Amino acid sequence: MNRSNRLQERVAGNYADLSVKLRAAADYVLANEMDVAARSLRAISAASGVSPATLSRLARVLGFETYEELRELCRDSVGERSQSLSQRVQRLQDDSDEAVPIYDRQAAACISNITTLVDTLDKDRLQKTVNALAEAKSVVLFGAFGSTGIVEYMAYLTNYFSTTWTLAGRMGASLGASLAAMGPDDVLLVVTKTPYAARAVRAVEAAQQIGARTIVISDSHACPAIKFATFPFIVPSDSPQFFSSYAATLTLMESMVAMLVAQSGEGTNERIREVERHNQRLGDFWVD
Template structure:
């Protein structure tokens, strides 16, 4: 749904929005009941299902049931299910399979042209601010760390308790903001996306669901699969996205980035932050 949403008509988007907002009702109620509750004709849901690549609404509903079966409503509930799992000895294989499936699904959705377009906007930006709160803090820090090798304009908002507002206050149409946010969505991240959008900043939102409230403020979006047997959402596919995107930015940066990286490495050696190879 996330990858095909932009190609849907306004009417079919209404049906998709309903499914995204009411997954349990959609998975457990009949087509007529779903249509009555949503106020849309049954045929709209049928057309929406086919537009998303399903044979019919029943096939979409079956897929939704399978997804809901894999995903508990809270981290605590998922941890409880994991502790009671009698097949825990196979957890390594199951987690490996989930990570590979997540990466494959993301790679199938991400075409080179889309990655190049996002990388071009980031490369041309005067400043790039990266924001991630709660579970997304680590991936935001990693992204900003790599970006800072390419140019001094890459920074992480809210790092070590610093003000997010101070990081965003001077952004404008020549700048970019990357927001990582996944359920439960950090309110600060959603508000930051809205704040930047109102100032014509290029906003890239990386999340794992079409229902993410920050998406309405996004200039570009990437929906990253996060299925996992763990109690927490997987960040493996998100890491794959970040490393692919940053490699593309570095490729566009050319000799300037190479000199910058060499200068950073030399400074690290001079300061004793790293040991010589």
């Protein structure tokens, strides 16, 4: 599990017991880890409006002896996220002779990510997100780079029971055209992981300006699209390999789809039966 997730876990584990001032301080630290890592306590205090004493008290409540220890954890977290893919490959190769095989470490990371998601997920936010998807006139999905196939998979699942979900920016389609067709009754769902796709960030910002509701699934509070999200989700994505793990992200997205179907009416079931009938007529699936 990466250091960023451990910091988020510390905050999540203590959040309910924090005072209003300490909650504001914790929210700022998690949303601005890069600034906390790079700037002095006095500068962070001036930027956040939170007193140095409150920031130091937050550090102690979270289990650090000093604010500087919290800041050092932020430095490590930022350093991990800022590594290029080639640097991560080098780290992977350097660790290849470790006693624990890569597949064991990868599996352990995925299990840890999913466990952390289950333990820290805001269930109320998840339900509100599913309700927004159910009420939307249309849902537009967008993912770039490694997230492309993930949103395509979600589109495949939802097209079984809905005709209002579309993929943006795929197979020559214009992302701008999809955004231009959106309105306040629509939802944009974006998945983006480090390194963040510029088009994904700009798409969320544009959708927010249109008045559409936005869902952002990412791996860190440092994701620049988070501030434009109606429903933000920070999903653990740690992995010993050179790329982010999507195991917990898939768990979240599949859960959203399952919740949508579970709370829908008979029309959904009939739609799925009709799709299955057409699949059978077309001979899409192998039959012995």
